[in-house]
Amino acid sequence: MTKFTKTIEDFSIEAIAESGQCFRIVPSDDGGYYVNAFGRVLKVKNTGEGNENTGGHESNGGCYEFSCGEEEFTKVWKDYFDLDTDYGAYRSLALPCDEYLKTAIAFGSGIRMLRQDPWEMLISFIISQRKSVPAIRTSVERLSENFGHRIETDFAPAFCSFPEAEALAKADTETLASCGLGYRIDYVRDTARMVCDGELDLAALNKLETPALIEELMKIKGVGIKVASCVALFGCHRLDTVPVDVWMKRVIDTVYHGSLPEEYRPYAGVLQQYMFNYARLNKVGI
DNA sequence: TGACAGGTACATG
DNA sequence: CATGTACCTGTC
Numbered sequence: 610m611t612k613f614t615k616t617i618e619d620f621s622i623e624a625i626a627e628s629g630q631c632f633r634i635v636p637s638d639d640g641g642y643y644v645n646a647f648g649r650v651l652k653v654k655n656t657g658e659g660n661e662n663t664g665g666h667e668s669n670g671g672c673y674e675f676s677c678g679e680e681e682f683t684k685v686w687k688d689y690f691d692l693d694t695d696y697g698a699y700r701s702l703a704l705p706c707d708e709y710l711k712t713a714i715a716f717g718s719g720i721r722m723l724r725q726d727p728w729e730m731l732i733s734f735i736i737s738q739r740k741s742v743p744a745i746r747t748s749v750e751r752l753s754e755n756f757g758h759r760i761e762t763d764f765a766p767a768f769c770s771f772p773e774a775e776a777l778a779k780a781d782t783e784t785l786a787s788c789g790l791g792y793r794i795d796y797v798r799d800t801a802r803m804v805c806d807g808e809l810d811l812a813a814l815n816k817l818e819t820p821a822l823i824e825e826l827m828k829i830k831g832v833g834i835k836v837a838s839c840v841a842l843f844g845c846h847r848l849d850t851v852p853v854d855v856w857m858k859r860v861i862d863t864v865y866h867g868s869l870p871e872e873y874r875p876y877a878g879v880l881q882q883y884m885f886n887y888a889r890l891n892k893v894g895i
Numbered sequence: 896t897g898a899c900a901g902g903t904a905c906a907t908g
Numbered sequence: 909c910a911t912g913t914a915c916c917t918g919t920c
Contacts, residue, residue, distance in 0.1 A: 791916025854901035
């Protein structure tokens, strides 16, 4: 196995994996994690050296070993993990009086906003409606097993890539049903067909300003404001976007009396990720 | 064991 | 335009 080792600030693969923005980062049997993205698999393991690890989700960074060469790391994963960004700058955005956010940031230290594939985010979040996170993971895995391709490595069990639009466009109903898609079957397949037909061009949409991007995404059947916001934030890195699910609604209503502070707007998507993570994993802020 | 899931489309008022 | 309801099914 090729290895590349790097010390990274404000980086916790565990916190990222559990933060609800991705469904295909899973624990390995030795305390590391497998990252499945862009048709590749990467193993990430904290070496336990040179970090300020205080345990669990409070890990603030440290030395990590990656199962790739420096070239692939620089070309693919540095960008995926958003490593050129200083997350201390985001942390400092918390208003002095905002105890809730400060607590949430301390708890979720090491979370980063992944730069994920817009197509995968679109389908994954269409599937996510009325599903728990474990159920979403199961559906996405089954979809990949049925319609993706196998990814063989010398360091991990075989994984399957996220399906291309062509494969989902011609998928049969029975197989899609076996992936647990339920009433979302036609949402997923019709979206895939639109991409194949060129009727939906995600790369083109990604050039739009955030409000127009979300408006266009919501024209897709099965995509409402929440799913469109998730695609914008997690797939198009629109950090000004706040997906409001049941957890964030409770936080906004209860803690912020109806709306987040205006000062947060440009990076509210990052800050809400800490809030969401803290609320969901602790069941607080409700 | 039945309620509940990180919502959305569609029908009403 | 705001509110109410049905919806597939895995997971606990």
